[in-house]
Amino acid sequence: MFSSNSVTVKESFLGFLDVNDTTGKGLFDITVEELKSLGLELDDMRGQGYDNGANMKGKHEGVQSRFLNENPKAFYTPCGCHSLNLTLYDIATFYKGKSFFGKIQHMSTIFANSNNRWLILKDNIKSWSLKSLSQTRWESRVESVKVIKLQLADVREALLEVGEKDGDLAIADEATTIAKNIGFDFLLSIIIWYEVLDKVNIVSKRLQSKDMHLEIAIKEIKRLIDFFKKFRENGFSKAIDEAEKIAFEMGIDPIFAQKRIIKRKKQSDECSSSQEASFTPQ
Template sequence: MTTWYELRQRMNSFQTIDKTTQRLIEQERDHWKGVLKRIIAIVKFLAKHNLAFCGSVEKLDEDNNGNFLGLIDMLNEFDPCVQEHVRRITDDNLQDKYLGPKIQNELILLLASRIKNQIIEKIKQAKYFSVILDFTPDISHQEQMSLIIRYVNVSSNFVSIEESFLGFLNVNDTTEQGLFDVLQDELKNLDLDILDVQGQGYDNGSNMKGKHQGVQKRFLDINPRAFYNPCSCHSLNLTLCDMANSCGKAKDFFGVVQRIYTIFANSTKRWKILKDNLKGLTPKSLSSTRWESHIESVKAIRAAMSDFIEALLEVLEKDLDPKIRSEAKSLATHELGDFEFIVSIIIWFDILSAINLVSKLLTVR
């Protein structure tokens, strides 16, 4: 036992026969620790600021090589550790360079797991929490459910209400039971007790809010204290949709607004004509899901109606397509010059301004 202890002491003080080899091993270990610390720092910086990692080129000291390699190039100008690492790469003495997408993704996942665990610890300290769900398809049209947990943060000196995003959940079954099963399984994976849920927040879709078979009802069957609170902004949008659809004049008005946007947006040449005549605001397409955003569509026409008429008349004069010419003439001489349309755009602008203000307040709260 004494012999092993003495050997360790001699190795630490480099007094063994192979002291040179031991010193080189220590230096190499310190070098790689330094390299990894710098790479992790870069990954944390880019992730924190929501910046892309890769560029169109994956080589050091090249244009358009992305933010990650760009920061490596910057550190290479003055940091000895990075300079040595880049020298080895340049001399082709390394098999593992630790600068590619694979190590980047691995570090991102490790950091994400660490952050997620810290958030879960905060939630457990608070004990009670609410779940907020939203749905959106990804680029491959796979339906995804975003999970947000709302809780009281008691881990710091100041108690505060926080909402933490915990990830996207792939959804293959969009029925009430399928969605509830995905949520229930994820809470189990996160080691969060479903009986500690004190609130539910979803949109107003029938599969979510249904009082007989919806997700909120299935949740209440297990935990009667998990009260359901519908999304205020979505409720406002549904109210506006029903209101507008019940009024023929409103449907006609917004139909004209969309036609004005479409005739210019469907052609780069016609859009240039509009830009040449219009100074300032440009028209926006109407959104069927965010009714408060209609104000952006109405505002542009209200502020520069005469410029829109001039642009439509120029399209009528220069465009060779008979259908486009007919549409431009109809909009310029009938719809935009109609007294009822002028009154409608003034009234709707005032209404939508108030609605937009309320919607933003609901979003903040």
């Protein structure tokens, strides 16, 4: 809205649309139809924003590209919070991430399915819910990580008790295996992931607040990037210090598991003296 003296930015909720065809074309057609019924001209469109679904952001068949074909000035901006989640997803689907979150998911499943769950879980664990892990909102997994990080010794004790008392042999065996595999690597992972997920979750919630302004949003993202830059420099060493303290309290050796070294097959043009890249478990 504007007058000769001032400009006022106004956001209006227009309503929900019943959609049967969720392809890019289907969503585009029903949106165009709704805009026309409201008397809004496509030529006046200057921006559009959606999540990162292929039917929305697709460069050729997505809704945003179809609007751009009609009006090149309709600048597309992807959802910032969804983009943050996709970044976390890329990190978490790396080998170490998949192994870590898989273990947490198994813990949650064991406590949910254990026949003796109310007898086995101590009072200080029952007050927390070992929540299932969201498939999309990756930063929300901070709650699942937090539950275990703050009471890891009790969680391990409960897992061992499930292993001893649960009537389902499959659940009992899995609980015992996970409890015995809670080593220094896992302690370090849970500290690092909690730090990362907590910082991203805070920014994600702020970006979704109804009074968020673009200038503040940019500052929030820059602060998050600065956090990752600093964490890359000194976060690992600090996480190791914290993990060593927890390991001492739990009676866990503060050493990394030594994996069998897999030697790379030499190419025909390599001499036998070629140096193999060697990395410590740390």
